[in-house]
Amino acid sequence: MATYNLKVNGKSHQVEVEDDTPLLWVLRDHIGLVGTKFSCGIAQCGACTVHINGNATFSCVTPISSVGNSEVITIEGLSENGDHPVQKAWEEVDVAQCGYCQAGQIMQAAAFLNNNPSPSMEEIDNAMNRNLCRCGTYHKIREAVALAAKNN
Amino acid sequence: MRSLTKTTRRDFLKIAGTSAGGLFIGFNMFGCDSPKVEVLSTEEVLAQAKNFNSYLSISPTGDVVIYSPNPELGQNIKTSFPMVVAEELDADWEKVRVLQAHLDTEKYDRQLTGGSGAMPHSWERLRKAGATAKFVLVAAAAKVWNVPAEEITVDQGIISHKGSGKSGHFGEFVAEAASISAPEDVKLKEKKDFKIIGTAVKNVDAKDMYTGKPLFGLDFQREGMLHAMVQRAPFGMKIKSVDENAARGVSGVKDVVVFGNSVAVVSDKTWPLLKAKKLLKISYEPDGKVESSSDHDEIFRELIANGKAEERRRDGNVDQAFSQAAQVVTAEYQCPFLAHSPMEPENFFAHVKGDKCELIGPTQTPDRARQTAAGILGIPAENVSVEITRLGGGFGRRLRADFVEEAVHISKAMNAPVKVIWDREDELTGGAYRPAVRYRFEAALDQSGTMIGYKLRGVGMNAGNSTREHNFPSGAVDNLLIESVNYESSITTNAWRAPITNFLAYAEQSFLDEVALAAGKDPVDFRLELLNRAKSNPVGELGYDVDRMIGVVKAAAEKSNWGKSPTVKQGFSVYYSHRSYVAQVADIEMENGTPTLKKITAVTDCGMVINPTGANHQVRGGIVDGMGHAMFTNLTFDNGVPKQKNFDSYRLIRMKEVPEIETHFLDTGFDPTGLGEPALPPTGGAIANAIFAATGRRLRSQPFIEQNEFSDIKLDIRRA
Numbered sequence: 034m035a036t037y038n039l040k041v042n043g044k045s046h047q048v049e050v051e052d053d054t055p056l057l058w059v060l061r062d063h064i065g066l067v068g069t070k071f072s073c074g075i076a077q078c079g080a081c082t083v084h085i086n087g088n089a090t091f092s093c094v095t096p097i098s099s100v101g102n103s104e105v106i107t108i109e110g111l112s113e114n115g116d117h118p119v120q121k122a123w124e125e126v127d128v129a130q131c132g133y134c135q136a137g138q139i140m141q142a143a144a145f146l147n148n149n150p151s152p153s154m155e156e157i158d159n160a161m162n163r164n165l166c167r168c169g170t171y172h173k174i175r176e177a178v179a180l181a182a183k184n185n
Numbered sequence: 186m187r188s189l190t191k192t193t194r195r196d197f198l199k200i201a202g203t204s205a206g207g208l209f210i211g212f213n214m215f216g217c218d219s220p221k222v223e224v225l226s227t228e229e230v231l232a233q234a235k236n237f238n239s240y241l242s243i244s245p246t247g248d249v250v251i252y253s254p255n256p257e258l259g260q261n262i263k264t265s266f267p268m269v270v271a272e273e274l275d276a277d278w279e280k281v282r283v284l285q286a287h288l289d290t291e292k293y294d295r296q297l298t299g300g301s302g303a304m305p306h307s308w309e310r311l312r313k314a315g316a317t318a319k320f321v322l323v324a325a326a327a328k329v330w331n332v333p334a335e336e337i338t339v340d341q342g343i344i345s346h347k348g349s350g351k352s353g354h355f356g357e358f359v360a361e362a363a364s365i366s367a368p369e370d371v372k373l374k375e376k377k378d379f380k381i382i383g384t385a386v387k388n389v390d391a392k393d394m395y396t397g398k399p400l401f402g403l404d405f406q407r408e409g410m411l412h413a414m415v416q417r418a419p420f421g422m423k424i425k426s427v428d429e430n431a432a433r434g435v436s437g438v439k440d441v442v443v444f445g446n447s448v449a450v451v452s453d454k455t456w457p458l459l460k461a462k463k464l465l466k467i468s469y470e471p472d473g474k475v476e477s478s479s480d481h482d483e484i485f486r487e488l489i490a491n492g493k494a495e496e497r498r499r500d501g502n503v504d505q506a507f508s509q510a511a512q513v514v515t516a517e518y519q520c521p522f523l524a525h526s527p528m529e530p531e532n533f534f535a536h537v538k539g540d541k542c543e544l545i546g547p548t549q550t551p552d553r554a555r556q557t558a559a560g561i562l563g564i565p566a567e568n569v570s571v572e573i574t575r576l577g578g579g580f581g582r583r584l585r586a587d588f589v590e591e592a593v594h595i596s597k598a599m600n601a602p603v604k605v606i607w608d609r610e611d612e613l614t615g616g617a618y619r620p621a622v623r624y625r626f627e628a629a630l631d632q633s634g635t636m637i638g639y640k641l642r643g644v645g646m647n648a649g650n651s652t653r654e655h656n657f658p659s660g661a662v663d664n665l666l667i668e669s670v671n672y673e674s675s676i677t678t679n680a681w682r683a684p685i686t687n688f689l690a691y692a693e694q695s696f697l698d699e700v701a702l703a704a705g706k707d708p709v710d711f712r713l714e715l716l717n718r719a720k721s722n723p724v725g726e727l728g729y730d731v732d733r734m735i736g737v738v739k740a741a742a743e744k745s746n747w748g749k750s751p752t753v754k755q756g757f758s759v760y761y762s763h764r765s766y767v768a769q770v771a772d773i774e775m776e777n778g779t780p781t782l783k784k785i786t787a788v789t790d791c792g793m794v795i796n797p798t799g800a801n802h803q804v805r806g807g808i809v810d811g812m813g814h815a816m817f818t819n820l821t822f823d824n825g826v827p828k829q830k831n832f833d834s835y836r837l838i839r840m841k842e843v844p845e846i847e848t849h850f851l852d853t854g855f856d857p858t859g860l861g862e863p864a865l866p867p868t869g870g871a872i873a874n875a876i877f878a879a880t881g882r883r884l885r886s887q888p889f890i891e892q893n894e895f896s897d898i899k900l901d902i903r904r905a
């Protein structure tokens with residue numbers, strides 16, 4: 034067990050965990066932020082995507098010991114009132130079916146658009162190919178990412 | 186619908202000022218005089234609301250709460266059910282809030298999600314729930330205003346009487362409505378007058394989903410709750426011994442519980458469980474058939490050739506037809522087992538407290554969860570409560586209650602609230618699967634290429650009846666024999682989105698393509714010829730409506746420009762399942778020398794479309810699902826254990842692998858039918874037939890990418 038000080042969504046948190054604990058479980062079980070989802074646990078699906086220093090990162094394979102002072106942003110902290118352009122586009126396009134993958138999709142899209150504000154459709158496909166959606170909402174995800182880019 | 190910010194304090198006071206007064210039981214909840222915007226929580230609304238029926242409560246503020254009884258797993262029922270109630274109520278959708286109802290067998294029947302059956306089952310009930318409440322509110326207004334009820338109109342939550350110039354919102358008549366009893370029967374609206382049904386109402390949970398609110402079972406937390414993960418035995422094996430020392434040594438692990446053929450590790454956090462489960466040393470011994478995929482292939486071959494079959498349907502004289510045939514076409518098709526792999530792995534919360542039990546979690550069958558718990562604990566079913574969370578996908582997996590069973594056992598053993606969590610490996614290895622099936626088709630053609638005989642034999646691994654004997658082409662062929670053989674495997678199976686038809690449709694629609702080719706006929710013409718036969722002179726019982734099937738076939742041919750372009754290679758498929766009709770055309774074009782799947786056109790007849798966004802979602806989602814599993818996904822066994830244990834080897838379709846999908850819906854005037862499943866079955870056939878048209882290779886087994894016929898084909902998938 035070791036003590037870690039984490040910066041999540043602009044707030045500091047102190048947690049007492051084993052070094053190998055993935056950030057995902059620190060967020061979900063210790064800090065109570067359950068918006069970040071568990072699905073594969075091996076960096077294959079993107080359900081657990083968060084931002085670490087602005088980069089989309091799979092939190093299920095990110096040990097807490099590697100996070101250090103980095104700035105962690107989760108779906109709960111992406112915007113204050115759920116009005117980040119990507120969240121708004123998701124609402125506008127009405128993307129979700131079951132919705133389980135969507136927090137990860139939104140985090141992936143938000144980081145991607147931050148680095149590439151006017152992407153081509155092909156670039157959108159490449160970026161979003163990292164995230165699985167078992168319900169098959171891919172067309173709508175694509176449409177929503179394009180809309181978010183356009184609106185911004 | 187307004188989701189979070191409801192009535193502002195100012196709105197609330199204004200409403201209060203214009204109302205008949207005295208209704209505001211909940212008024213004192215606004216203790217402070219701060220000018221800031223007040224948010225009336227749903228609990229606050231409910232505290233003052235009058236309950237009209239199982240589906241509906243209305244508060245004096247005019248807020249309408251609609252209960253959605255059936256589990257929501259992405260089929261959009263939590264939005265579309267309330268739309269139907271709100272329609273007949275003539276509510277203002279902005280004032281509607283939706284709540285997931287808990288299990289309540291007194292109030293609701295068929296409180297489950299499966300078989301695309303919820304809407305057809307509930308359509309009339311939901312309409313009546315809205316209409317009777319409206320009737321009562323109108324009667325109350327008539328009484329208050331002393332005017333005839335027939336002269337009153339209702340629009341968007343406002344009740345008006347033209348003659349007297351009086352009007353008011355629903356909430357103003359809630360108190361008076363309490364003294365009026367609802368009629369047994371009530372007039373429903375004409376479909377042409379619908380204002381909410383048929384519009385693209387947004388998902389009622391959208392905001393919560395996109396901001397990370399705890400909606401799903403896996404998100405549920407309770408003070409003092411323990412977490413548990415379970416190691417299950419390979420199929421056909423039982424536990425011989427358990428060495429739990431290493432697992433117990435993991436920091437954070439509280440206990441190890443052995444029950445039945447399972448071993449659970451328990452902690453108050455998840456990560457220690459993921460580590461400890463791997464450290465369990467369990468040895469197993471055979472307890473039945475220990476099967477591998479190579480055994481299944483053997484069994485299939487044997488049973489297709491010699492198995493004792495159950496005759497499902499026989500028309501005419503099949504032997505004679507085949508002996509007189511000018512040409513016989515025979516082909517066999519096979520599909521593997523598949524896991525359901527919902528993105529949210531299985532999980533469930535149970536708290537056993539003496540002779541009571543509380544259950545919370547994602548289930549498609551809440552009553553089954555209750556019965557299961559009651560059975561294990563030996564307590565009356567009414568002592569078990571079930572709350573349904575949002576489901577992160579189901580696909581049939583959550584029809585079962587194995588995860589509920591585990592949660593109940595462990596909660597009882599630990600004497601504590603427990604949430605059982607499966608990880609992806611548990612999900613892929615823990616059963617229950619879409620059964621593996623093999624089919625043999627035979628067709629007899631006469632000189633003119635008319636199909637005079639048709640035989641289908643299905644062999645399934647725990648598939649029950651692997652055929653659908655009254656589906657097309659039954660009724661269109663004089664001499665027909667349909668038989669099914671079931672093999673009892675130790676591998677557990679379960680309904681998987683569009684049970685049986687998810688593979689049968691592909692096999693049958695591909696085979697009909699083979700027969701059309703042999704008959705020298707265009708695939709669409711050939712199907713229409715059969716359908717016209719079934720219409721003009723049907724043979725035996727028909728399980729489908731021929732006109733509706735012809736309708737989607739013709740429309741799909743037209744919308745896809747069937748056969749119009751020599752450079753577009755097309756594959757056709759049509760299937761009727763779960764009361765809906767879907768025809769699909771896949772388009773492959775050569776691009777830079779590579780066959781490229783560009784588009785799938787789908788025409789659906791599901792009767793009236795309640796919500797075009799939801800309908801589109803279900804059709805596209807069904808096609809993506811059908812395509813992904815037909816192309817890529819395989820689950821194979823080695824001595825009772827699946828070899829694919831996570832998404833690195835269990836391949837699901839991704840963003841870059843979906844073509845453009847164009848959807849059309851036929852307005853045939855029928856009442857709405859379900860849409861969670863019917864779009865999936867035709868997809869594999871449309872794609873396989875297009876691949877044949879483009880490459881001359883016939884894919885008779887899934888997944889396509891693992892077939893020899895496909896090994897030297899590079900298929901690109903691209904959207905416009």
Ligand code: FES
Pocket residue numbers: 070071072073074075076077078079080081082091092093094
């Ligand atoms: S849960 Fe992290 S990538 Fe799947």
Ligand code: FES
Pocket residue numbers: 129130131132133134135165166167168169170259528577578
């Ligand atoms: S919406 Fe269900 S997994 Fe993506």
